[in-house]
Amino acid sequence: MRRVLIVDDEPTLRLGFSYALQSQGTCVDTASGGASALELAGENRYDALFLDLRMPDVDGLRVIEGLRDAGNHVPVVLCSAYITLESALAAIRRGVVDFLIKPVSPADLRHAFGFVTGGASTPLAKALALAREKSFGDAVSILEEGGPRDVRTELWLRLLRHVVRGDEAPEVRAALGDKIAEQVALRSDAA
Amino acid sequence: MLRVRLLLGLLTLVLLLWAVGGAGFLILQDAGKRFDQRLVVDYQAIDIAHGFRSGTSLLNSQYLTSLSAPAGATPPDPALYQEVMRDFDEKIDAMRRLSEGNERWNELLEEFEEALVTYRDGYSEFFSNDFTDMERRSDLLIRMGNRTQRLTDLANALATLAEERLFASTKDLDRESRKNLALIATLVVLGTGIAVLIYFQLLRHLVEPVVGLKDSFEELRKGNFELSLPPPDRASEFAPMVASFNDMSRELHLRRRETDQRLMRKNLLNRALLSAIPSPVYIIADDGSSPVLNPAAEELNDRLGLARRLPGKARRLFESCQESGENLLPEDPREALLFRIGDEERHFLPRIFRFSSEIEEYSGWAVLLYDVTRIRWLDDMKSNMLATVSHEIRTPLTGIRMVLLLLLESQSGSLTEVQHQMLTSASEDCERLLETLNNLLELARAESGMTSLNLAPVPLAEIARESLLLFETIAAKKGIRIDLQHNGDLPEVCADALRLREVINNLVSNAIKHSPEDGTVTIRIGRSGTDFLRLSVLDEGAGVPDGIQDRIFERFFRAEAQTHDGVGLGLFISREIMRAHEGRIGVRDRSPDKPTEFFIDVPIA
CATH class of the missing domain: 1.20.120 (Four Helix Bundle (Hemerythrin (Met), subunit A))
Structure with a gap:
């Protein structure tokens, strides 16, 4: 039985997300804000967290911080209509490498859930699995050795190199542009 | 008069000579x-x-x-x-x-x-x-x-x-005879005396005025226009000359005064202009003397508690400009310098430029601090608005879309035909709304960010290959093949890789949209003249109807028969990007048996 927590301040989305993910073998909890999400995450053990970036009380990045500070390394899928480069870098440094750009379709959602919980088969999936454990150097090596790369894989490689180097947002922006988070985000059609 | 004196003197001398x-x-x-x-x-x-x-x-x-x-x-x-x-x-x-x-x-x-x-x-x-x-x-x-x-x-x-x-x-x-000799000697002495007299007379009446004139010219040359020669005797031959000289001196004096006045007026005008510039301006001469400040600069320095010098941040920029000898004229308000004046934060965009006149000593640097606090505020507002609109509109829309898609997945039970139709229609509207929203956001972003291109030598074929990789999967779903053609030996182009990628992706995406199933989209790269590389995207679709070829690059333009999604911003944004690159974008007239060709010309690095 897999367990997933949906965190979003938008009731319709909570409803839609949970409905889309609910199936045999998946149990869905929902939280309407960052504070209650941290509370629930402290009480239960989840296989994945779908976390909205912008929330009125405690925003997504603070929730991630809270989780990691508490030693909780649950895979987190960060969802937002707009993820700034700064937010993306902050998230990646805390082992959050799965982004979903709203609007998401039920298919996107299921794909993302499968991607973060399932076994890694492609070099990119393996690399991101390492990145979730903050082993960025290893992730880069896997991508470099992984043979021909598609655009998304290539962009991930470049982004992770910057992370390894410890570059700040301006340098990354100059090299990869503002929209990098959207470009490396999860997509059901780009499996 | 002088003539008469000279004549008389010499006549006496001649008579004496005759007498002797x-x-x-x-x-x-x-x-x-x-x-x-x-x-x-x-x-x-x-x-x-x-x-x-x-x-x-x-x-x-x-x-x-x-x-x-x-x-x-x-x-x-x-x-x-x-x-x-x-x-x-x-x-x-x-x-x-x-x-x-x-x-x-x-x-x-x-x-x-x-x-x-x-x-x-x-x-x-x-x-x-x-x-x-x-x-x-x-x-x-x-x-x-x-x-x-x-x-x-x-x-x-x-x-x-x-x-x-x-x-x-x-x-x-x-x-x-001795007595006679004494007489002759007397006459000779007398003659000599008269000659000496004539000499002194000549000296006084001929040489002295000439020397005086020379001295006066010297004075004039030194700029002493107040000097005028005393008028000599009316009968003197020098009278007209002295009069002419005095006239000339007066005229020069007048001219000089006019020039001075004109210079003063110009100076005042320049000062007034400098004073009127609402931005702080610092003029720094090459000799390194302390800068000249306009009132706005004085006020700024006053509020910053600085003496008559450049504020530290501006000075560092100025010094690097001075070293490199290049002007610093940033356009992006994000490059503004932050000054804390009391509790206030003000952003000044530095404009550091060299000015030179024909005379070297009047060359120097000007540092103008352009207050972009308001622009920065607007820029922040725009960024905030982008984020807000993205979040506040897209988020609920996402919910609606999600629910509609879930309903259409029929997981909530079987739908009647009418219900399914209505839900499909609503879902399509929802998709269109999202697309429109995306385009609007894209437009806002494109128009604001176009001034700050990150130009560098870029391999055009490499970008085209990335675009091919990106769209290969989507194209394959329609049975469309993407073909990249170039002869391999191409120079790099001068472009912002990210922006250029957007343009090429847009063209390729359009080509896939308009291609018939099982067609081929061709990306072809070659030279266009000596200064540009041309990238063409060809598809086998219906092409652009005659008469609207010029209009397809306009904002929000959509061909009437167009059935695809989008509000028609892709080509507009692409054109803006190519303009900013000083390149070109266009569509080839389509002949019946040839594919539709969109092209961009990118400057060679």
Whole structure:
């Protein structure tokens, strides 16, 4: 039985997300804000967290911080209509490498859930699995050795190199542009 | 006037010269004549005296020699004697005429006449020839010898006297000529005096004004226009010249004042202009002197608590500009410098540029701080709005979309046909709304970010390959093949890789949209002229209808028959990006059997 927590301040989305993910073998909890999400995450053990970036009380990045500070390394899928480069870098440094750009379709959602919980088969999936454990150097090596790369894989490689180097947002922006988070985000059609 | 003076002076000199010459000439002539006369008189006297001597000698030798012999039978012929005596009488007369009242001369002449009487008595005795006595004869010879001696002595005395007189007259002449010499010397000294006078007059009236004029020109040259020459005598030849000079000086003075005024006006205008610039401006001359501040800059420095110098942040930028010699003219308000003035935060965009005039010493740098606080605020507002719109509209829309998609997945149970139709329609509307929203956001982002291109040499073929990789999967779903053609040996282009990628992706995406199933989309790269690389995207779709080819790059333009999603911003944004690159974008006229071709020309790096 897999367990997933949906965190979003938008009731319709909570409803839609949970409905889309609910199936045999998946149990869905929902939280309407960052504070209650941290509370629930402290009480239960989840296989994945779908976390909205912008929330009125405690925003997504603070929730991630809270989780990691508490030693909780649950895979987190960060969802937002707009993820700034700064937010993306902050998230990646805390082992959050799965982004979903709203609007998401039920298919996107299921794909993302499968991607973060399932076994890694492609070099990119393996690399991101390492990145979730903050082993960025290893992730880069896997991508470099992984043979021909598609655009998304290539962009991930470049982004992770910057992370390894410890570059700040301006340098990354100059090299990869503002929209990098959207470009490396999860997509059901780009499996 | 000067002319008259000069004439008079020189005339005097000439007259004096004539006078000296004439006097000398006359004196010389007079002395010569008198000497000649003296010579004639005295020479005649000496000649006559000698004539007496030779006459007596002649007579004595003719007659008295016979006295040493006994008297002849016939008495001696007295003809010669008589002739000589007549000659003697004439000569005595002549001598008397030559006496010139000289007593000694008269005395000697009288004594000579007396001696001659005695001499004549002797000869009368001789010619009587009545004695034959040898003793008497010898006695007469002796007496005659004495008398002849006496005559000779007197004649000699007369000759000596004549010589003495000649000598005396020479001495007179000498004395007189010495007197004349003194006169001539006086005249020469007088002439010299007059010449000196003329010299000083010339100096005063000719040289001094010229020197004065020269000095005045010198003063003019130094810029002293106040100077004017004192007007000379009206009659002076220099009067018109001095008048001309004074006119010229006045004119120059006037011009100078006009120029000064004009310069001052210009200076005031410049100052006013500088003062009127609402932004702080610092003018820094090349010599490194302290900067000139306009009022706005003074106010800023005042509020920052700085002396008359560049604020630290601007100074660092300025120093690097000075080092590199390049202007710093950033456009992006994000490059503004932050100044904290009290509690206020103000953003100033630095504009650092060099200015130069023809004269090197008036070259320098200007630092203008353009207050972009408001622009920054608006920029932040725009960013916030983008984020807000993205979140506040897209999030609920996402919910709606999610619910609609879930319903359509029929997980909530079976739908009636009508319900399914309505849900499909609503879902399509929802998709379109999202697309529109995305495009609007994209447009806002594109229009604001276009000024800050990150230009660098970029391999165009590499970007095209990335685009191919990106769309391959999507194209494959429609059975469309993407083909990349280039000859491999291409220069890099000067572009912002991210922006250029957007354009190419847009063209490829459009081509896939418009391609018939199982068609081919071709990306072709080649040269376009010497300065550009051309990337063409060709598809086998219906192409762009005639008459709207120019309009497809306009904002929100959509062809009427277009059935695909989108509000028609893709080509507009692409055109804006290509404009910012100083490149081109266009569509080729389609001929029936050829594919539709969209192209971009990108400047070669």
